[in-house]
Amino acid sequence: MEIVLHHYPMSPFAELARVAHGLKDLDYRSVIIPSIMPKPGLVALTGGYARTPVLQIGADLYCDTAKIIDALEAHTPRPSLYPAPLGDLHRMLAGWAGAAQFTAHVGAALGSLPPGALPQAFIDDRKARFGLDMASLARATPHLASQAVTAATWLDAVLADGRAFVGGDAAGHADLAFYSNLWFVRGRAAGTPAEQAIAALPNLSAWYDRVAAFGHGRPVEASADDALALARAATPDLGEDVDASSGFTAGQRVKVRTDGSGDAPVEGQLLRLSPRGIAVVRDLDGGGHVVVNFPRLGQMVLPA
Ligand SMILES: N[C@@H](CCC(=O)N[C@@H](CS)C(=O)NCC(=O)O)C(=O)O
Structure with a gap:
């Protein structure tokens, strides 16, 4: 099918x-x-x-x-995207990455864009559907960036024992969830202090490249x-x-x-x-x- x-x-x-x-x-x-x-x-x-x-x-x-x-x-x-030894723990980690950490990474990235960078229609849509307010986001950006950098530093420490992926030799849902948040920061907030702090984490950077290498299929x-x-x-x-x-x-x-x-x-x-x-x-x-x-x-x- x-x-x-x-x-x-x-x-x-x-x-x-x-x-x-x-x-x-x-x-x-x-x-x-x-x-x-x-x-x-x-x-x-x-x-x-x-x-x-x-x-x-x-x-x-x-x-x-x-x-x-x-x-x-x-x-x-x-x-499998739920490989041993983490198995279903991948779901829980991905749930954290997709909730508070999604808000931190995406908020920090969007909040660091110069005024006028986002189309007004996009801002209006996100305000109507999700309550986004650009002035509040600008004020929250340093805080959100600190949350993203903290999570990235934790992940770098997890990877410091030489494991290839979050749960060991095989990548799973949690790897993809952490990766997609960082992908957005790299793409939308390149050159910001938070993005540079994250890019300087050596284990994280090598892991990021391994996940990116999976590509998008066909x-x-x-x-x-x-x-x-x-x-x-x-x-x-x-x-x-x-x-x-x-x-x-x-x-x-x-x-x-x-x-x-x-x-x-x-x-x-x-x-x-x-x-x-x-x-x-x-x-x-x-x-x-x-x-x-x-x-x-x-x-x-x-x-x-
Ligand atoms: N929990 C959902 C969240 C999906 C989500 O919030 N996606 C964002 C885009 S990254 C969205 O829908 N934004 C509004 C839109 O695309 O219209 C999931 O895991 O798929």
């Missing part, structure tokens, strides 16, 4: 997903989505989720890199229409797995809302709800249906 990655070049979470495709040496279709709303092609598939990236395998959609990595693991199990450009046609032609995984303790039942109509985002919730019929994830089935306008998958953490499920 064909893999489609919906993403845009500048997104750090998209970079995490791209390097996962590189590590697993995958062929895939690459659909470039807008970096701001509206995103009609993407929302036609997901029904509301508009964050970046989204993975599509036929008529199954995977929102959030946590779920995307699970889907790639199921599609191509080797090499993307072939495709359009939003191509992706929609692929979804219509495929049959999604309609398997049910709703935990009795969840208070919900399979078949019930629900809304799935991403915590901390002003984006529209995704409404559909519940298929799966457990610590393994959330899945709802929804009809596509014009025919066909898709299953939209989320990780359990970071998503609110409400009766529709």
